[in-house]
């Protein structure tokens with residue numbers, strides 16, 4: 001911001017701009033606390049395009065390629081590698097290059113799925129991966145909607161959240177998960193019986209539950225607490241009907257012969 005203060009074009013607006021950043025930081029980017037500031041058309045246009053001008057810069061490139069992420073911090077998909085503006089720059093161009101407003105995300109989350117939706121009425125808003133520390137715990141699971149043969153997948157907040165957290169998570173899930181999520185769940189669900197049988201050809205309900213627990217432990221390790229995989233397995237583990245269905249399907253699955261060991 002110091003370099004902007006020395007520039008005659010920006011100088012008259014720097015104080016307001018700093019104030020906007022401070023309000024953002026104090027409220028954790030809450031759209032209920034941060035109102036878009038009217039900087040006038042030409043400043044607004046320049047603020048908006050700052051991100052594009054700096055897209056290849058070291059800082060933004062490093063943020064985009066941030067390693068160590070187990071899944072998209074916004075939607076839980078296994079893909080990462082993009083950056084999303086938490087408060088969209090169409091509405092809040094003043095935060096176009098604010099680091100706290102730039103969250104690592106998958107391409108889907110950054111490609112406008114949130115559009116210009118900022119909130120759904122207090123307290124319904126998106127989860128902020130930097131400020132909402134409580135969202136690091138398991139916050140959702142996937143309910144398998146019957147009939148199991150043609151299941152559909154309903155994202156649900158975990159039952160142990162506070163009322164406000166529950167509202168935030170519900171709004172978030174309703175707005176970030178797209179068709180790729182539903183396709184991915186359907187593919188995984190239909191391949192599960194075969195996978196289970198390969199690992200244990202004589203499944204019982206008990207051994208199946210142990211396998212799901214093991215799969216969940218692997219998912220937590222590899223794709224994180226709130227990745228799609230972990231949310232699906234949590235949903236299955238809490239659903240006796242789903243467990244029984246998977247056991248019967250696994251029973252009926254014909255596996256191809258194992259390839260000979262070399």
Ligand SMILES: [Zn+2]
Nearest residue numbers: 072075106109
């Ligand atoms: Zn995503």
